[in-house]
Amino acid sequence: MKVSVGVSNRHVHLNDDDYKLLFGEIPMTKRNDLTQPGCFASDMLVTITGPKRSIENVRVLGPNRSYTQVEVSKTDSYALGINPPVRNSGDLADAVEVTITGPNGSITRNAAIIASRHIHVDKKIRREHNLEGIDMVSVKIPGEKGGIIENVYLKDSAEAYFEIHLDTDDANAHLLKQNDEVEIIIN
Amino acid sequence: MKVSVGVSNRHVHLNDDDYKLLFGEIPMTKRNDLTQPGCFASDMLVTITGPKRSIENVRVLGPNRSYTQVEVSKTDSYALGINPPVRNSGDLADAVEVTITGPNGSITRNAAIIASRHIHVDKKIRREHNLEGIDMVSVKIPGEKGGIIENVYLKDSAEAYFEIHLDTDDANAHLLKQNDEVEIIIN
16 A cells, blocks of 8 residues: 655754753744644754764754654764664664754753654554554555665554655655655565 | 675766866876776865755766766755766766866766666676676665665676675665675566
8 A cells, every 4th residue: 555755854852851951941933844743843953963073953843752862864873973773763772872952052862863664653544554453564665766665663643644754865765755655565 | 696785975987088177187096996896986086066055075986987977876966956867877868967176177067867776797797696688686685774675787897896886875774884795686
């Protein structure tokens, strides 16, 4: 079955305490809604610094979460000089140290991961697309630089928009853009 | 069968005339040999400029060829603001315009492509690996961000080192490094 593509550029999730350390009393304001219900890109930008280099203008997504997490691509990781693990969002086991700098200050956290390839689903989507009881799928990508990507997790939430999230490395390697369509393969 | 991985960062090939326009009387000097016999990375660096931005310190490979070609990734293309076609090396049909700047001057050429995924072979390699008469294969990549990449061309030369060349997008998307091993699948 088909699923549409969402391309995730590098971004940051913050917990409330870290948000205050970085932005002080500046309230988080919304730039635009994201496809997942309730999620949005904020106007807030930070700088991420690793042992090798910094990347500026990294967007903070909202609302704040219970954990601080920096999602980067492998390409970003080489630039920063870090070697983060591939992890599902929220699983910060072995996440690597980076410094995050905002207008109010800097924090250093074991927060950097490369996000696993994942598809957002909810109970209704699982039922409608015969995905009940399935944890992981492969996805067939068409085109001149197409192929099959493996280890694509189904990520549950109470209310989801049915979409595969790929980082910029996966998207660019396969010449995929936001809203392109790819095909789920049940293993 | 297994083949080892060569990761191709963005690079430039020049013809003799364009070399002179960019470097004047400065002779090309060798930095290091590449895996393909006779090919080398030179000490010469240029800046590539597209409508959006420039990328500095792009290496010129030697020896010079009969054509000028700029090989970039899709990630580079977004930075430069260009939309190059996927092409085999030497096929500059619809290659897009970029400006190349060296110490002696600048040239603007329809030269930018995204290189097709390819495996270097020669007659002996084809015979030894049962690849005779085959133009294109798929390749299975192991690991957490593994999968199968399609449309991998077999590229013949008189004497080749048996290796798959992937651009940094393909390598980074699949967490591949130089000299990793992947598996050829005959379609």
